[in-house]
Amino acid sequence: MHADDDVVAFLDAVPVNTGHVLVVPRRHAVGLVDLPVPAGEAVxxxxHRIAAVMRADPAWSEGVNLHLSDGEAAGQRVGHVHLHVIPRRRDDGLRIVEDNAPARPSRAELDSVAASLVRALRSEP
Structure with missing residues (x-):
């Protein structure tokens, strides 16, 4: 379906919707931390190109989900980074459920977490 020097894209063998595509970097990387930024940009x-084609024709989709699971706790089942491009239709029955989401954090909790992330990002090499 798509191949260049950096990535390959092909239909998922177990699609959640018709036209479900996987975009995979040619360079092996188990998780995002292992993926060089240029390879991530190529993915x-x-x-982006595949999703734009899907969105350009309402027969393909009315929307698109991009999904990447990074790590076993996030549901990653394959030991190689890959990005799902999933065409969506209003009536497709696919639901992204947040039933297990904890209660909404307070503004103070959000500010505290944001400050921690900012500190970590600033200390990156």
């Missing part, structure tokens, strides 16, 4: 560019 995003290919997914």
């Amino acid at each position: 995003w560019r290919a997914a």
Whole structure:
């Protein structure tokens, strides 16, 4: 379906919707931390192009989900980074459920977490 020097994209063998595509970097990387930024950019560019084609024709989709699971706790089942491009239709029955989401944090909790992330990002090499 799509291949270049950096990525390959192909239909998922177990699609959640018709036209479900996987975009995979050619360079092996188990998780996002292992993926060099240029390879990640190439994955995003290919997914962006595929999603734009899907959105351009209402027969393909009325929307698109991009999904990437990074790590076992996040549901990653394959030991190689890959980005799902999932065409969506209003009546497709697919639901992203947040039933297990904890109660909404307070403004103070959000500010505290944001400050921690900002500190971590600033200390990156």
